[in-house]
Amino acid sequence: MMRSLELALIATLSCAITPAFSADRSRELTALVREDCGSCHGMTLKGGLGAPLTPHDLAEKDAMSLAAIILDGVPGTPMPPWRGLISEADARWIAEKLKQGFPQ
Amino acid sequence: MNRRSFLTASVAAGLATPALAADGAAPCAPTRGTGDLGLIIERATGSVLIVDTTTRAVVSRIDGLGDLSHATAVFGPSERYAYVFGRDGGLTKVDMLACRIDRRVIQAGNSIGGAISDDGALIVASNYTPGGIKVFDANSLAELASVPAIGANGKSSKTVGLVDLPGRRFAYALYDADEIWIADFSAGATPALTKFTDVGRLPYDANVTSDARHYLAGLFGEDGFAHIDLWAADPKVDRVSSGYNAGRAKLPIYKMPHLEGWAQSNSTLVVPAAGQHEALLIDLETMKEQGRIALHSQPVFCVARPDGREVWINFAHPDNDTVQVLDVFTRKIVHTFRPGPAVLHLEFTPRGHEVWISVRDADRIDIYDVRSREKKAELKAVKPSGIFFTSRAHRLGV
Numbered sequence: 489m490m491r492s493l494e495l496a497l498i499a500t501l502s503c504a505i506t507p508a509f510s511a512d513r514s515r516e517l518t519a520l521v522r523e524d525c526g527s528c529h530g531m532t533l534k535g536g537l538g539a540p541l542t543p544h545d546l547a548e549k550d551a552m553s554l555a556a557i558i559l560d561g562v563p564g565t566p567m568p569p570w571r572g573l574i575s576e577a578d579a580r581w582i583a584e585k586l587k588q589g590f591p592q
Numbered sequence: 593m594n595r596r597s598f599l600t601a602s603v604a605a606g607l608a609t610p611a612l613a614a615d616g617a618a619p620c621a622p623t624r625g626t627g628d629l630g631l632i633i634e635r636a637t638g639s640v641l642i643v644d645t646t647t648r649a650v651v652s653r654i655d656g657l658g659d660l661s662h663a664t665a666v667f668g669p670s671e672r673y674a675y676v677f678g679r680d681g682g683l684t685k686v687d688m689l690a691c692r693i694d695r696r697v698i699q700a701g702n703s704i705g706g707a708i709s710d711d712g713a714l715i716v717a718s719n720y721t722p723g724g725i726k727v728f729d730a731n732s733l734a735e736l737a738s739v740p741a742i743g744a745n746g747k748s749s750k751t752v753g754l755v756d757l758p759g760r761r762f763a764y765a766l767y768d769a770d771e772i773w774i775a776d777f778s779a780g781a782t783p784a785l786t787k788f789t790d791v792g793r794l795p796y797d798a799n800v801t802s803d804a805r806h807y808l809a810g811l812f813g814e815d816g817f818a819h820i821d822l823w824a825a826d827p828k829v830d831r832v833s834s835g836y837n838a839g840r841a842k843l844p845i846y847k848m849p850h851l852e853g854w855a856q857s858n859s860t861l862v863v864p865a866a867g868q869h870e871a872l873l874i875d876l877e878t879m880k881e882q883g884r885i886a887l888h889s890q891p892v893f894c895v896a897r898p899d900g901r902e903v904w905i906n907f908a909h910p911d912n913d914t915v916q917v918l919d920v921f922t923r924k925i926v927h928t929f930r931p932g933p934a935v936l937h938l939e940f941t942p943r944g945h946e947v948w949i950s951v952r953d954a955d956r957i958d959i960y961d962v963r964s965r966e967k968k969a970e971l972k973a974v975k976p977s978g979i980f981f982t983s984r985a986h987r988l989g990v
Contacts, residue, residue: 519953522636523934523952523953523975524846524847524909526661527661527662527847527848527909528848530659530661530662530679530702531635531636531659531661531679532659532661532679532680534659534679534680534702535702535720535721536661536662536679536702536704536720537704537720537750537752537767537796537848561844564813566794566796566812566845566848568844568845568846569844570844570846573846573910
């Protein structure tokens with residue numbers, strides 16, 4: 489019961505923040521993160537030249553600020569702004585999924 | 593038994609009874625050389641392909657190498673064993689003839705690459721976590737030394753740009769400490785360290801020319817390269833091509849350029865510019881920039897054809913479906929083509945008659961005739977990235 493309540497809550501929260509995506513777009517973004525973000529952050533997102541991006545590593549960060557980093561980059565570091573290549577909704581979806589544990 | 597009949601008998605025995613391999617493992621190919629073999633990383637599945645460049649065919653797939661994002665490989669001097677450095681800190685010794693893992697260790701939490709000493713005895717891994725290098729016996733993979741990368745700033749640093757130098761020496765850069773170190777293992781497992789500090793901000797990769805003279809580290813935190821003339825009696829760091837982004841916007845970089853496989857052509861070095869749609873030409877006599885070549889997009893690898901006349905270049909996301917060919921002699925782009933989605937790496941056959949190109953998102957290796965530019969063959973591969981031919985065994989600094 490507790491478990492299903494939790495799941496329902498997570499589902500509700502996810503719906504509230506995460507935009508609904510087509511399966512195709514989800515797949516594209518998943519591949520983008522694994523393959524292209526992965527060239528610095530590692531395909532398993534455990535880090536490389538870039539910081540690790542597992543839920544544990546991102547526990548202190550909220551999804552909105554993560555989405556802002558994705559869109560605008562981190563000046564003075566190699567993290568580039570992805571605005572222009574992906575939409576704000578894309579960035580929020582990625583940030584949420586990173587917090588939850590990114591899909592394979 | 594005369595020599596000819598002995599050879600015939602040996603080959604026949606090898607063919608008839610593959611179980612003759614020392615450990616009972618079936619050899620994948622009876623009696624053959626390794627000079628035309630290669631290894632291709634399948635990054636997503638933790639597997640590698642053993643390939644034959646003469647027959648343009650996959651010989652075998654080997655599984656179980658862990659996380660192979662950004663994996664690289666070096667070869668022992670016999671060209672039989674490949675050493676594969678995985679992102680997860682795995683170091684795997686692959687037997688190219690028996691097509692199996694000879695041995696494997698997890699040597700760090702997060703790794704970026706490696707090198708092999710000139711005598712083939714030492715394997716060195718370059719690590720991010722914990723930052724530093726580790727040294728292993730090439731036969732047993734027993735750890736011989738661990739050299740943490742603590743910079744003058746007191747920070748543990750990621751190490752990048754590891755290359756081998758003659759005399760059991762290795763050079764590498766400390767990304768978080770703005771330093772370049774040379775570790776000399778000629779006297780044993782405890783290295784003599786030479787440290788260069790304040791080389792420039794955030795060295796992200798480096799390489800050395802094939803004569804082991806010029807070590808060049810690309811700087812991310814500023815425009816230009818840190819350079820050391822290793823032939824000098826008292827080597828010092830100077831800057832090359834400093835300020836190449838001056839007066840213009842530095843573009844966002846969606847994939848870091850690589851200096852591995854850089855192009856050394858006669859007296860010219862062709863290197864990718866960071867943040868521009870350009871390659872930079874550096875005169876090796878003067879170490880001054882002598883020109884810039886406008887390109888399709890931001891270059892990742894600038895790979896010289898073995899004779900040095902041409903440089904083949906791939907590009908960063910999202911323009912990574914394209915390859916361009918630069919004629920270094922005329923300084924013109926002479927060919928532009930689109931192999932397919934996500935071209936990650938290129939490797940020439942040892943004398944440069946063909947080039948193998950990994951097209952990750954098409955799950956394919958394409959093989960081109962270098963002179964006619966015609967595609968000769970396609971091989972299936974699962975999300976292929978790095979391509980490494982055994983001829984690297986006999987090249988310095990790869």
